[in-house]
Amino acid sequence: MKRWIDWLDQRTGIRKLAEEALFEKVPGGARWRYVWGSTLTFTLFIQLVTGVFLWMAYAPSAHTAWESVYFIQHQMWGGWLLRGIHHFTAHAMIVLLVLHLMQVVIDGAYKAPREVNFWFGLALLLLVLALSLTGYLLPWDQKGYWATQVATSIVAITPGIGPELQQLIVGGADYGHHTLTRFLALHAGVLPGAILVLLWAHICLFRRHGLTAKEPRRKPDTTFWPDQVLKDAVACLAVLATVLFFTLRHQGADLGAPAEPAEPYSAARPDWYFMFLFEFLKFFPGNTEIWGAIIIPTLILLLVAAMPFLGNWKLGHRFNLGLLFALIIGAASLTWLSYAKDAANEHFQHAARAAEREAERVMELASSPSGIPVSGARTLLRQDPLTQGPKLFAGHCASCHRYDGHDGMGGFHASAYIVQSGDTLAAIARGHFMTETALRQLNDLAAGEPDTGRPLLVHTPQSASDLKGFASREWIAGLLDPRHVASTNYFGATAFADGKMVKFVTEKIPADTPAERQQLESLIAAVSAEAALPLQSDMDARDAQIITRGREVIRDEIACIDCHQFREPDDLASAPDLTGYGSRDWLTAFIMNPAHPRFYGDRNDRMPEFGESEILTPEEVGLLADWLRGDWYRPLEP
Amino acid sequence: MEPARRGFLKRAFAVTLGAVSGLIPFGAGLAVFLDPLRRSAASTPFVRVTSLESLPPDGIPRKFPVIARRSDAWTTTPDARIGAVYLRRLADGTLQAFNVTCPHAGCFVEFAGLTEGYRCPCHDSSFTLDGAIKNPGSPSPRGLDELETEIRNGADVWVKYQKFLPGHDSKIPA
Numbered sequence: 164m165k166r167w168i169d170w171l172d173q174r175t176g177i178r179k180l181a182e183e184a185l186f187e188k189v190p191g192g193a194r195w196r197y198v199w200g201s202t203l204t205f206t207l208f209i210q211l212v213t214g215v216f217l218w219m220a221y222a223p224s225a226h227t228a229w230e231s232v233y234f235i236q237h238q239m240w241g242g243w244l245l246r247g248i249h250h251f252t253a254h255a256m257i258v259l260l261v262l263h264l265m266q267v268v269i270d271g272a273y274k275a276p277r278e279v280n281f282w283f284g285l286a287l288l289l290l291v292l293a294l295s296l297t298g299y300l301l302p303w304d305q306k307g308y309w310a311t312q313v314a315t316s317i318v319a320i321t322p323g324i325g326p327e328l329q330q331l332i333v334g335g336a337d338y339g340h341h342t343l344t345r346f347l348a349l350h351a352g353v354l355p356g357a358i359l360v361l362l363w364a365h366i367c368l369f370r371r372h373g374l375t376a377k378e379p380r381r382k383p384d385t386t387f388w389p390d391q392v393l394k395d396a397v398a399c400l401a402v403l404a405t406v407l408f409f410t411l412r413h414q415g416a417d418l419g420a421p422a423e424p425a426e427p428y429s430a431a432r433p434d435w436y437f438m439f440l441f442e443f444l445k446f447f448p449g450n451t452e453i454w455g456a457i458i459i460p461t462l463i464l465l466l467v468a469a470m471p472f473l474g475n476w477k478l479g480h481r482f483n484l485g486l487l488f489a490l491i492i493g494a495a496s497l498t499w500l501s502y503a504k505d506a507a508n509e510h511f512q513h514a515a516r517a518a519e520r521e522a523e524r525v526m527e528l529a530s531s532p533s534g535i536p537v538s539g540a541r542t543l544l545r546q547d548p549l550t551q552g553p554k555l556f557a558g559h560c561a562s563c564h565r566y567d568g569h570d571g572m573g574g575f576h577a578s579a580y581i582v583q584s585g586d587t588l589a590a591i592a593r594g595h596f597m598t599e600t601a602l603r604q605l606n607d608l609a610a611g612e613p614d615t616g617r618p619l620l621v622h623t624p625q626s627a628s629d630l631k632g633f634a635s636r637e638w639i640a641g642l643l644d645p646r647h648v649a650s651t652n653y654f655g656a657t658a659f660a661d662g663k664m665v666k667f668v669t670e671k672i673p674a675d676t677p678a679e680r681q682q683l684e685s686l687i688a689a690v691s692a693e694a695a696l697p698l699q700s701d702m703d704a705r706d707a708q709i710i711t712r713g714r715e716v717i718r719d720e721i722a723c724i725d726c727h728q729f730r731e732p733d734d735l736a737s738a739p740d741l742t743g744y745g746s747r748d749w750l751t752a753f754i755m756n757p758a759h760p761r762f763y764g765d766r767n768d769r770m771p772e773f774g775e776s777e778i779l780t781p782e783e784v785g786l787l788a789d790w791l792r793g794d795w796y797r798p799l800e801p
Numbered sequence: 802m803e804p805a806r807r808g809f810l811k812r813a814f815a816v817t818l819g820a821v822s823g824l825i826p827f828g829a830g831l832a833v834f835l836d837p838l839r840r841s842a843a844s845t846p847f848v849r850v851t852s853l854e855s856l857p858p859d860g861i862p863r864k865f866p867v868i869a870r871r872s873d874a875w876t877t878t879p880d881a882r883i884g885a886v887y888l889r890r891l892a893d894g895t896l897q898a899f900n901v902t903c904p905h906a907g908c909f910v911e912f913a914g915l916t917e918g919y920r921c922p923c924h925d926s927s928f929t930l931d932g933a934i935k936n937p938g939s940p941s942p943r944g945l946d947e948l949e950t951e952i953r954n955g956a957d958v959w960v961k962y963q964k965f966l967p968g969h970d971s972k973i974p975a
Contacts, residue, residue, distance in 0.1 A: 225873060312907035313923060320968035326975070327838060335837045336964075336975055337883075339873035425866035425882035427901070427909040429922035444906070445924045448938040450970055452905065510911070514922065558863070559855060579859040579915060607916045618860060620915045771854055776956070778852045 185388035187370060191380025193390035196270070199263035200369070201395035202402050206256045207362065209403075210294075211355065213249040218351050221301070223343040226539040228303035229421040233529055233540065236415050243415030250416035251409040253295055255402055257436040260288050261491070268470065268487045271480055272375035278471035280368040283361055285468055290358050292436075297350040299434060303343065304419035305518060309431035312338075313441070317456045338424070420521040421540045429514035432505070439497035442504075463490065524550055527798050546782075552790020555783055560630070562623055563769065565652070567631035576623040577605075584615045595621040626656040627770070633791050634694035634745025636702075639687045645669040658768035663726065664738065672721070682716055686723075689713025694745030698793045717741065728761075739763060750788040755781070845869060847951060847959040850886060850898075856958060858894060862887040862912050862919070862930065864901065867962045886948060886960055887912065887919070889930065898948040898960045899932050905941040907967050919945060942970040 172178045189197070220239060222231040235242035264284070267273055273281040300311040319329040334341025385391070410416075433441050440460070447455035466486065473479045505511045521544065528543040529535050536542050544550045556564075556571030562578070570576045580591060592602040602608070606619050613619060629652040632638045641647045648668040649655050659665065673679045692703045692710045703710065714730070717723045728736035739762045743749040752759070755774025758767035773779040779787070789795060848869045856863060864887055871881035885901045887910075899919075903910050908923035918935055919928040927935040932945035949961040964975040 226876070309908060316905075316907040316967040319966055325968075326966055326973075330837050330840075331835070333837070335840050335874070337871075337873070340876070341837060341874050423882065425868075425885045427864075427885075427911055427922075429909070429911055431908055431923060441923075445940060448940060449934075449942045452940060452942065452968055510913070510920075511922065562857070577861060578857070579861055605914060607914065618915050620861075776852055776854055778855050 183370070185386070185392075187374070187387040188384055189374060189387055189391050190376040190384045191378075192382030192385050193394050194377060195394055195398070196266055196377060197374065197391060198395050198398035199259055199266050202398050203256065203259050203263055204362070204366075205395075205399040206252050206259060206402060207358065209252045209406075210249065210256070213245055213252070214351060214355070216245055217249055218347075221347070223301070223347040224340045225303065225338075225343065225422075226537070228301060228343050229418075230529075230535050230540050232302040232304075232418060233526070233535075236418055237526065237530065244410060247410030247413060247415040248406055251406040251413075253298060254409075254434070254436070255406055256291055257295065259402070260291060264288065265487065265491075267375075268483055270375050270377055271474065273471050273483075274474050274480075275471065277368070277372050277375070280365060280372065281471055282468060283365040283368065285464070287358060287361050287365060289464075290354055290361070294350060294354050294358075295434065295436065297346045297354065300346050301343065301350060302418055303422045304522075305422055305426070305428040306417075306419040306431065308338065308422035308424075309428040310433045313431070313433070317452075320453050321457065322453070338422075418522065418526075419518055420525045420544060423541055423544070428518065430511060430518045435498065438501045439494040442497040442501035521550065528796060531796050531798065533796075546786070547795060548786050548789035549795040551783070551786045552795075555779070555787045556630075556790070559773070559779060560787070563625070563627035565625050565629040565631075568629065577620045578623045579618045580621045582613045582615050582617045582619060586613075586615070588612055591619065591621065596624060597622050624656070625651045628653050628657075630791055632793075633750075634691060635696060635699060636687050636691040639691050643668055643672055643683065643687060645672065658766075682720065685709045685713035686716040686721060687713070689717055690741060690744055693741060693743050694749075694792065696745070696792055696794070737764075745792070747785075747788055747792065747794070750791065751781075751784050754779070754784045754787060845883075845962045847949075847961050849953075849957050850888065850960045851958050853890075853952060853956050853958055856888055856890045856896075858890045858892050860889055860891050860930065861915070862889040862897075862899070864888075864912065867960065869962065884962060884964070885909070886962065887945075888950075888958060888960070896950040896952065896958065897931070898950045899945040900948055900962070900964065902946070902964065902967070903941060904943050904946060904965065904967055904969075905939075910945065942968060943972065946972055 168178070217235065220231060220235045220242070222228065232246075236246055237243070267281065267284065296311070296314060300307045315329055315333055318332055319325045321328055330336065332342075332345065334345045432438070440456075443459075444452065444455050467490075470483045470486070474483055476482070524547065525540055525544055528547060529540055553566075553571035556566055557574070557576070560566075561570035561576040580595070582591070588602060588608070589599050592599045595602075597605075602619070602621065605621075606613075642653050645668055647653060649660055649665050654660050654662065654665050672683065674683050688703075688706050689710045690713070691699065692706075692713075695703070717729055723729060723741060724733065724736075726736065726738040727733075727741040729741040739753075740749070753762050756772045757763050757770045758765065758772055763770075771778055774781060774784055848867055850865045850867060864885055866882045867884045867886055868880050869883050870877065870879050871883050873881075887899045887901055889897050891897070901909050903921040903923065903926055905921065905924055905926050908921050910919045910921045910926075910928065912918075913920040913927075915930065917927065918930050919932075921927070921941070924940040925936070926939045926941035928941075928945050929935045932947055934941060934944050946963070946965045948963060951959040951961075953959050966973045966975050
């Protein structure tokens with residue numbers, strides 16, 4: 164063994180190198196307060212290793228970034244562990260950097276002749292923050308996309324070169340493929356490269372000047388190996404244990420829904436270590452943004468960089484300590500303030516929950532047997548009836564229809580009401596089926612009556628059927644129930660409130676004897692079976708006989724075919740076609756044009772011809788129909 | 802030649818050759834790096850956003866995605882969702898369109914009610930229904946960016962979708 168080492172040493176001088184590295188003097192003995200630099204080197208090493216492995220599975224483009232990160236997190240062996248370690252180590256680095264800075268300032272290790280090394284340290288701090296910022300965008304989820312918009316918007320206000328600088332960073336006028344290729348090149352190449360060079364210089368200078376011993380020295384001098392190395396190793400292990408704790412608790416790192424420029428993301432927030440800057444910006448009105456975003460942070464940074472010079476002054480060290488703690492307390496307070504505001508902000512909480520639901524849904528779809536299409540995971544949500552149906556319903560249908568009493572999104576459809584002279588709030592509320600309190604809250608009204616001419620937001624009254632469970636047996640049973648057919652949930656608020664159907668149901672549908680009830684039930688089953696609803700397929704298969712019987716009832720006994728067409732062409736039919744009633748074909752055709760002779764013809768009551776008038780695209784109509792029919796992908800129960 | 806002069810020439814050549822051989826590859830890289838500067842957003846022509854029928858004349862802003870052709874580096878999508886707008890139609894028939902992007906730092910503003918108007922979920926800027934700045938001390942330097950609208954064939958709403966630089970008090974097209 165010795166022979167080999169001698170051979171190598173003669174050619175490389177390795178013994179001297181190892182000696183210099185390991186037997187660095189530690190005056191006053193090994194101490195815990197010296198571990199921070201080593202833990203930082205250790206975390207950087209973790210990031211390089213995990214980062215390179217992540218890189219091997221990551222594809223930077225607007226159609227593949229989210230998708231490849233999803234694949235790492237949910238499909239690859241140990242992917243969640245790798246992502247989690249990388250993610251939480253990044254957080255640990257920020258904490259360790261602050262601790263290291265505190266130790267250096269408290270111990271006066273910034274003073275001459277160590278000024279340059281102090282500046283190297285500050286530069287490293289900034290580079291690590293830049294790594295965090297660039298890394299936040301790479302998964303290309305809603306969270307990273309919108310939070311990074313704020314950062315690149317700030318770049319654009321840099322005097323003189325702002326817009327060009329922003330364009331260079333973003334890689335074009337808008338976020339896209341080149342934003343990701345650039346951010347990855349920065350995150351995985353330029354920044355770590357710069358960090359390695361600076362860190363090497365930082366350690367060389369540290370060795371040149373030696374360790375700044377904390378006075379009084381409690382123990383005899385020792386060497387780095389093994390005394391300090393042991394303490395460093397314990398500290399590194401503690402850091403790793405913390406990182407693993409969070410990784411296991413979160414099962415990796417979060418991944419939101421894929422970035423979508425046309426969808427609002429009201430839960431956009433930076434990671435916790437940038438929250439103080441985020442909050443700080445709120446204090447700068449209008450044109451003073453540049454002060455909060457650029458000038459003041461730069462001045463503070465310059466002041467910190469001047470610490471070595473300030474330290475020469477008699478009270479300088481105390482001033483530096485005061486400055487450091489003021490900055491830490493300031494940043495901590497702003498961070499706390501920001502989180503406290505969000506915790507109390509109903510809108511934010513609501514948006515955060517909605518974001519979580521959307522993220523869960525896209526994971527379900529991505530893990531479905533059909534998987535992620537070439538066009539990317541964004542398409543999954545855009546083509547998902549469960550995601551788009553409620554939005555389309557709220558936007559286009561809820562001004563008349565309801566879905567289980569709400570607008571599809573769990574809210575209400577609002578319209579404007581102009582306060583007339585002599586109006587009272589109570590009367591307005593009553594007129595719109597609201598409580599006075601709800602009306603006040605909705606419009607931020609203080610006590611007293613509103614001014615005449617003021618527009619108020621009011622609930623739009625329901626003027627067409629409630630479509631929850633449309634064409635299901637339950638829904639048809641309600642329609643054929645004399646007690647309900649004229650309620651607002653069916654025809655009550657429409658032009659058909661006194662129509663033939665309501666009259667027919669109230670007068671002609673008998674359900675008194677058990678035989679009649681059975682007849683009605685088979686009729687309901689038969690009409691509902693026309694829809695072939697996915698959620699009723701088992702029931703429909705089981706009740707095949709009842710359905711066959713129901714068809715006879717439709718044709719011969721109750722004689723629905725006097726008005727409706729059913730399974731045979733009928734030119735004289737005057738009411739909507741019952742053939743395939745509620746099926747996907749029927750429903751899409753109906754929404755496209757309810758005034759078609761097959762449906763209401765010229766008796767159509769106010770319902771827009773969504774397809775003919777190009778209010779909705781055929782794809783949108785399909786999504787709406789699928790959603791109303793409960794036809795969307797559901798993962799198999801585990 | 803005398804030795805001192807020869808020495809100077811040697812040094813000058815060494816520096817020049819070294820610089821040239823280093824700068825040419827770096828220059829090629831720099832050219833590619835600067836390429837995005839010439840790809841400023843071409844002014845977007847008018848885009849059909851919705852039909853007039855989806856926009857009752859009640860003054861309530863409604864949000865619509867803007868779907869248009871978009872070239873993103875090497876891919877072109879004929880129907881990309883490039884952004885969104887708030888549209889409102891007043892009782893007298895006037896149309897108003899606003900870019901949903903907050904002029905402060907680029908977040909997506911939300912409609913929060915007739916009294917509250919629009920609110921930015923990031924730094925708490927708020928705007929009246931007409932898009933003007935509402936809260937005193939608003940971080941936003943200007944009101945929401947109003948966009949040109951057109952009604953075509955008496956039935957369709959078209960909007961000239963544009964983005965403007967955030968953080969400035971005037972609308973500078975991005």
